[in-house]
Amino acid sequence: MVRRLIPIVLGLAILGVVAGIAAAMIVFLGQDWGDALFWIFAAIMLGSGLLVVTMRDIIRCGLAMIVCFGALAGIYVILGAPLIAAAQVIVYIGAISVLILFAIMLTQTKDAPSRLVFQTQAIPAAIASVVIAVVLALAIAATDWSEAAQRVRVATDAMSQLLFDQFVLPFEIVSVLLLAAVIGGVFLAKREPGGPS
Amino acid sequence: MSDSLDAYLVLAGILFAIGSFGFLARRNAISMLMSIELMLNAVNLSIVAFGAFIPGLGAQGSVIALMVMAVAAAEATVGLAIVIAIYRNKRTPLVDEYDSMRQ
Secondary structure, three states: OHHHHHHHHHHHHHHHHHHHHHHHHHHOOOOOHHHHHHHHHHHHHHHHHHHHHHOOOHHHHHHHHHHHHHHHHHHHHHOOOHHHHHHHHHHHHHHHHHHHHHHHHHOOOOOOOOOOOEOOOHHHHHHHHHHHHHHHHHHHHHOOOHHHOOOOOOOHHHHHHHHHHOOHHHHHHHHHHHHHHHHHHHHHHOOOOOOOO | OOOOHHHHHHHHHHHHHHHHHHHHHEOEHHHHHHHHHHHHHHHHHHHHHHHHHOOOOOOHHHHHHHHHHHHHHHHHHHHHHHHHHHHHHHOOOEHHHOOOOOO
16 A cells, blocks of 8 residues: 555655745746746756666656656747647657557567666767767857847747648648558558468 | 757757667667657757747748658657567567578
């Protein structure tokens, strides 16, 4: 009974810590709501992203990926793109994550649990990705963004006008691409009648 | 801080680096696909950030981000179908045991 309560208590504790950090940032550091929410969502996103690539249990990796996508949807809302945030929740959390969780459950083997999560090139990969992050940050810091200093609100109606006016051909091509992906996915994952079960 | 383009771009860069680490280092094929999704999300975040801060772009950034999401969904479908098809033959999801094309 007590063991079952541990995740609930842990979740509530994490929620309390996050809310406390937000309140402290607003009250003591004098930051406004947008900044506090940005930092919290960024921390949740990067933390759960790290959990996705480092955790041992792959189902938990999938659940951490859902948390990461949800925090990213929050960042989209802060950026002033609520339609993209809604599409993020519907497409990524609703569709792709469920697809990945189903694939995880279809390909898990009980008899050979992989004790070794990482390949042998894990340390060079870590060095390479740190180098990527540092080089990207340096390039961003060295570039002059004075033209992009002002936030521009993207109106949803202007976006839909653009989507169905100037971008209507890519829109239709994407629909054909999705149809092709559906047919290809069914064909690839289909069981052959005479093949191995 | 949330009103400057740099913060969002650095955030997207760090998320991209995390995804690239996962893609290079994980053994499980589905973990690698999840890392690819992380990288696509990082690129999407940078596209939406550019669209929200550069006045000349208008709503084009958001439209391109929607296109990227659709293509990512197609990629996830086909990639997972390929992983399941390979799993049916090799009985393992670990990529370093897929060595039947090695001489």
